[in-house]
Amino acid sequence: MMVCIKFVRAIFLTLGMGALLSCTGVPEGVEVVHDFEASRYLGKWYEIARLDHSFEQGLQGVTAEYSERDDGGIDVLNSGYNVEEDKRESADGKAYFIGDRDVGRLKVSFFGPFYGAYNIIELDEDYQWALVCGPDRDYLWILARRPEMEKAVLDRLIAKAAELGFATDELIMVRHDTPL
Template structure:
């Protein structure tokens, strides 16, 4: 039993890490980050596979954390899918490094490493390693020049951006 608990602790704690070459933004303002974000692009993972019209809604929880509601449409199943989770800052609230959980006690990294400080109109987010990447925006579409710039910045940090899925929002 002790080995199982130790393994579980390692797995849970091991998922809240920073990818190499990725540093979270500083001067992060949660109150400006709250609200709806549209997924512009992502690297593929089973939990979002086949989804279009993907959004993330962030709001405050009573315990001081962040309520996370991810929603997307599955054309194959002809229905909307939704997952609700919770997030908490790993270090301090001015650093864009949170841990997020959709499954009980299991947390993963949520690292905001690019951010439009002026308007909070876009963000680039990583998970615990470079196989997780999301480009988010406040609107369902992003200027192509900006999108290419953000993709290039992610590639410079080691993300395999040639595998990006550009999300439909029509």
């Protein structure tokens, strides 16, 4: 009986670890950028478009600010204007590279020991816009250094995301005409 309990416990532990690790994966068939330079990625980014999810639901004027941490990671400050509650909300997090620092694959946490994937899958050579996804095709963001993006660039990024199997017809275009 004790052997059986240990076996069942080992299976649950293995499945639990697998579930946690899958939260920092890359969707099948999607590649992250190489020759990534974190120092050039730091600073403020504006969310241009996203697939909706509970932790950003109802937010407009969304920005992300990245800065270097003393421990080699990246501090993350996400904020957005909650239209329904008429107030700005923010969340502090931290991100760490998964593997080499010159690969755009990180894990980010806003909730203690739980991490999610932050995969940079397309990046302007001047670091002016980025296409980012999570561990699966349910998470997608288009970011830019300015609150607006040239339509041709936006259309190209949306086409690339559609080609990779993301539900681009469900993208929310983020407004940046909200109060600070």
